[in-house]
Amino acid sequence: MKSSKEPSVALDSNPEHALPATPKARIGIDLGGTKIEVICLEHSGLVSYQKRFDTPRDGYESILKALADAIYLADPETDPGLMKPIGIGMPGAVSKKTGLMKNCNTTELNHRNLAADLGEVLNRPVKIANDADCFTLSEAIDGAGQDYHCVFGVILGTGVGGGIAIHQTLLAGPNAIAGEWGHNRIPLERLQSDIDFPWALDRPCYCGQRDCIETWLSGAGVAKSYEALTGERWTAAQIFENPDQSEATQKTFQQYSQLCALSLSTVINLIDPEIIVLGGGLSKTPGLCAAIAGHWAHYVFSDQVDTRIESAQHGDASGVRGAAWLWSPSAYSTFR
Ligand SMILES: [Zn+2]
Incomplete structure (x- = not known):
């Protein structure tokens, strides 16, 4: 659901978090109200890792920890030069005015800077976008719209x-x-x-x-x-x-x-x-x-x-694939 897209993409902008030019693989996350789905998407489009977790219901810090734990499991790499970048798709939006999350049905996320907070915990870059945008990107890159x-x-x-x-x-x-x-x-x-x-x-x-x-x-x-x-x-x-x-x-x-x-x-x-x-x-x-x-x-x-x-073409997997594809060099127009 793109409830009220203001979306689009929130990027953890900490300059210490190096941005890989074209990563060989990316981590994609579909953050839902009840489930967190994590995949590792190879540059070829192959999913080399996939796991689902319950979304914690007891506050923002718990969600942050669950995301971090899930990402460490998917990519235990600690060398910043080799870590896979993270893309997250979710219902809700990133306010262009404040950079904070808004209109999330997982309401604990509202008014939080999830991209920056998670980037800080993981010491690697994170991008967040609305799930309908992630879906469209996935289908445009290697799905029915390719x-x-x-x-x-x-x-x-x-x-x-x-x-x-x-x-x-x-x-x-x-x-x-x-x-x-x-x-x-x-x-x-x-x-x-x-x-x-x-x-x-x-x-x-x-x-x-x-x-x-x-x-x-x-x-x-x-x-x-x-x-x-x-x-x-x-x-x-x-x-x-x-x-x-x-x-x-x-x-x-x-x-x-x-x-x-x-x-x-x-x-x-x-x-x-x-x-x-x-x-x-x-x-x-x-x-x-x-x-x-x-x-x-x-x-x-x-x-x-x-x-x-x-x-x-990718059915229910399109959202999480599109989250990973946020790290495609052309994912978003620079005119935003
Ligand atoms: Zn309406």
């Missing part, structure tokens, strides 16, 4: 986020919100005449707006739509993974794929990416990419829509 100049990466899960990569370089922008798509309002009026559905409009979003794309395309959004249709409270996984597809689940899927097509048409109209790569739990819904592609010609301002849409 053969394309412009990649829009989308997370459809607990939250809805996005990232933009041009020539395998993430866009950040002066406000560090490039790709922050989930908190645009969805133009529902274009759909209401297309689908017969109990719309129950005006969904409030935690960001303060109403009917953000996230309120309709997230897992909770799907559950709300299904409840409006049936009166029953099911999770998105129960609705879309149910092998006995009822009329109600089919109708919810049709509405969801059309909502995705409408929302993504605004991206195509704006940046016209060559490929859109879907990640996150909902992206695994069978037939979703094809259904979206079948709907979006109706909404895109063009007589043709040749945009590709595919699921993430």
Whole structure:
């Protein structure tokens, strides 16, 4: 989830922490609310180490220690010239104004300078970025988007986020919100005449707006739509993974794929990416990419829509791979 991307990248800027030019291998970490996943990613793209740990729930210092212990296990090297650099992806953001973490759902991290603190403990450089950006970078470098100049990466899960990569370089922008798509309002009026559905409009979003794309395309959004249709409270996984597809689940899927097509048409109209790569739990819904592609010609301002849409090549591993790829020489635009 790129909840409120202000993201982008926080770098431990201690000059004593030497920056390797092009490292042979990198450590990538996916820091979630319940799990910490650590990988060692070789320059070839091969994962030579992988381990998962529980995220401590008893304060910032415990999280810092858990991260440090996990990194020492993955890379016990003590020679500063040989240590692997660290990239961390997580829901949340780094404030451009303060350099401190913000909007993290692991709330102990908010108002902390995680990159600098961890860099100090480990005596090596650390980069942190939003998880949707990490996802996009991974798919742009050696995933489904590797053969394309412009990649829009989308997370459809607990939250809805996005990232933009041009020539395998993430866009950040002066406000560090490039790709922050989930908190645009969805133009529902274009759909209401297309689908017969109990719309129950005006969904409030935690960001303060109403009917953000996230309120309709997230897992909770799907559950709300299904409840409006049936009166029953099911999770998105129960609705879309149910092998006995009822009329109600089919109708919810049709509405969801059309909502995705409408929302993504605004991206195509704006940046016209060559490929859109879907990640996150909902992206695994069978037939979703094809259904979206079948709907979006109706909404895109063009007589043709040749945009590709595919699921993430690296699946759930894309986030942690992208965190490691933050140490690719071209990961971020220098214009940030
Ligand atoms: Zn919102």
